[in-house]
Amino acid sequence: MTDYPYDRTALRAELATVDELPGSAKPEPILIVDRITRRFGGITAVDVEHLEVQRGAITALIGPNGAGKTTFFNIITGFDSPSAKEARWRFQGETIASASSFKVARAGMVRTFQLTKALSAMTVLDNMLLGSQAQAGERLLRSVFWPSWTGREKQLVEKADELLERFTLHDKREDYAGSLSGGQRKLLEMARALMSDPAMIMLDEPMAGVNPALTQSLLGHIQDLRDRGTTVLFVEHDMHMVQHISDWVVVMAEGKIVAEGRPGSVMKNQAVIDAYLGSHHDQDLGDDAVLEEDFDELAKVEETEREVEEEKLEEYVEAVREAEGEEN
């Protein structure tokens, strides 16, 4: 892990000085995006004027379904191209616009996918090993001379084992990734992305479809990542989680960035409420009804709830593990 001098209070204090406006400047941006638009036929899926992402922070990207979050991710990671030429984005000071996706990853920005892309017919360990970028043995001419890469391979296996341990996947090491549960795949995808020690990791709904026990551990991992100096940008629909772990929140609606701010205050923003209610007015408000309530209040309640829950969860996790152990 890189030795980024991480200080959470300092980070929060720095972010506290940032204006809570769409496109506001950050004290130390790792990613700066300008004028990205993407049209599909008639609709404009993404129309981002300016966005900066703070280095070392967990930034949440939220917005209703179809807001353009995934498309935005696709564009900055080179999996899709913007519709207009004037788009620019810089990562760690380097212009990576129009770079192909693998170059973006090599520059240190690694992503995961909303629809998990575990490599099913490969073992969990092989999945992990594929995640590492600096491998001489991946070059064609070196590959046949096995002594030139076996040493490095050993190091990588160690590193992979360490990460698998951390992501509670170590027992699955030799299993095919296709046999993992949905949540475990999410974990694997994250762990795999971390094999290359990325400067920034972009997670597209890492918590979607994951059971509460795993969610809890995933959240822990994400915070852990930040604490080790990795910048995290993640998409999430569950407001509880966003509130819980992010340092900064960016809200997208209909392709545009409509609000930005600290997790506690951004939900009070009228633009955000409009965005969510606007797109959900004909549906059962359900969970979204909480949007109308006082988010700070909610956060406090949650804080206490969580402490109680965490104990219960640990028991639950234990129970689940035991059950799984018996199954195998």
Next chain:
Amino acid sequence: MDFGQFLVQLLTDAGGSLVSAVTAAFVLAAIGLNLHFGYTGLINIGQAGFMLLGAYGFAITVEYSGDFWLGLLVAIVVAIIAALILGLPTLRLRGDYFSIVTIAFAEIIRMIGDSPALQSLTGGPVGIQGFKFQGPFVALSPLPHEGTLSLGPLTAPYTGGDSWWLRIVTWGAVVIIALIALLLVKSPWGRVLRGIREDEDAVRSLGKNVNLVKMQSLIIGAVFGALGGVFYVLSGSVQADGLGRSQTFLIYTCLLLGGAATVFGPILGSLLYFVFTTILTDVVTTYVPHTVMNVTQIPQFVWILVGVGLMLLVIFRPQGILGNKRELNFIG
């Protein structure tokens, strides 16, 4: 013919097909296809096109230069060029486009070879007769240039035509190429290949130059195919129709029979395939009255069974004999 005689004939024929240079040639092409299809997930349905191209490149060069090694080099170089031309536009596209383009490529090669337009070079539908290009290969033989050798029931000349010399060289090539393939697929490079087969976007997101690796795989498999083509024609003639779509499908059958995405699958599959069709042909020839099936219908009957066999194999045992069912579930 009594049964004992028939059995001897059967075993001789089966043994002959086991060591035949043609079998070895198909093993080479199947190893190449295995890199494409088994490991990289590239559905190349023009492998016979690479064989044919290699065969023409070799035969024409040797015919005009008299140099065996130059011919081999040209066969490899034309395969590389063809793979580049094919791969550059299509490897970044969806898989089915690649498939269609490969079969189109193989057909173009075959049609050009078959066409009277280039008759002076390719011999048109008549092809290039063996005596025009086999000389330099025969001359390389350290074995006696006269006489025949019998090993068990198999008798063949030491050198020249379908000789022991040819068999030693082709099977030697099989050993070398299989070894190279083994080293390649067991390396981290091979791991990237398998990753690409599973989901190339995932592999891209991990910083791998997917298009480059796919191209490398395409080129290597194509070169193996071209070498197979060279050995295929060394005992016969170059004939465009002899390396058409049927041969590509036959290579698939061999590969799937042995087990795709395994190192020894293509070898085992080809051996079994050739032994099986030999035995089947002998049995049908001997026991089915000619009024029911005449001589031209027998090979056709065997091919029908091969087609049905390919279907059944893909449906009921896609992993073949050696493959791992879970690794080869043809996702997508």
Next chain:
Amino acid sequence: MRNLSTSLLRRGIVAAAVGIALVLGFATASFAAGGVTAGASCQPDPTTACIQGTLRDDNGNAVAGVKVTATDPSGASASVTTDATGVFKFAGTAAGDYRIAIDPATLPSGVTIASPTTTAKNVQLGALKPVIIALAGHGTGSQSNDIGPSTTGQLVWQAFTQGLLLGLLLALASIGLSLVYGTTGISNFAHGEQVTLGGFMAYIFSLQLGWNFVLASLMAVVVGAASGYVQDLAIWAPLRRKGIGISQLMLVSIGLSFALQYLYQFFFGALPLPVTADIQQIGGPLYLTPSGYWSMGVSIVVLVLVGLALTRTRIGRATRAVADNPALAAASGIDNNRIIRLVWTVSMGLAALSGALYALVNNGINWSTGLSILLLMFAAVTLGGIGTAFGALVGSLIIGIVVQMTGIILPGDLKYATALLVLIVILIFRPQGILGRSQRVG
């Protein structure tokens, strides 16, 4: 290889030689075991018979570059192309009846043949047997004549209209290919054999049973549609239930195509069979034969009907819904399996019609007819955008016209090669095809 087979021959086991030859590769087998070879310099002697003929168009000009295949009494065969003077020659080692077949696809545009196969009866060893084959019409470089085209402009116009005809026939077949792909994801490599099936049915009902050609082709359509229905019932529907991946399905279709090709050869032999007995003259404003005009008309009517059915009827809209988004279609109450069964039935019926008409205008059908246009169909479907029926139509017309127009310049089979080149070039610039959409990632 020869050593081995001659020694066996001496022992009188001719059939075993075929076995060995098979092992050594099917294509070379015909040369190894056969008693007939291409014989440009054939001299009759006590063990050799020569068979010779000259192809001339109706202006008496030599027709070069046509593929001719001879099959000797044992079933062995060899092919040659006619030389610059229109001459083809074979050397045979057996006496008896030889079958001589002309590949209609290699005839220059404007030249047609009534019956692509002729029998050279009673060929004797030590003698030269002349074969007479009648061609109709005349093509490029031929002297003027009041029926066919004469100026370059007219030649181009003729190639264009023939391209249009080919395009329409391709469209009939490729719409089915595209619909099947759209609704099931299968790149069906056995589709060409469905076209061939139509041709053979037309042959059986019209020439063998002596029915009127219209009735015969209707029967071909019925048989084709029934084969589609049965195929889906017996093969594809169970595989769908099994949840088999699309590349696996594609390989299954390859196996099927393989089996069918040789099944056709097994029953009908390798040489082209005519579907009508009459020779037709090229004429009229489009320089087509009367059957060409009829085929064009029938194709247009059927294509319009299919188009209307797809856009205007409930079933047609349901079909497009299944192709667009199967899950959504199922969720909105469409019975996907029923629609797919229907798609297979109709598509195979259309393919059979295409085959019957194709056999009619080329007056010949053999086991590889469908195979030879399968790639053109794939090219057409890819060109138009895989999975869209309208795209298949546009793609087919383009491919048909490209093929026939390049036939003015390029000889024989090479005109097909240009269509495949066009395909490759278009894929470079517009990978999703002319009317297709790009896909989403992630």
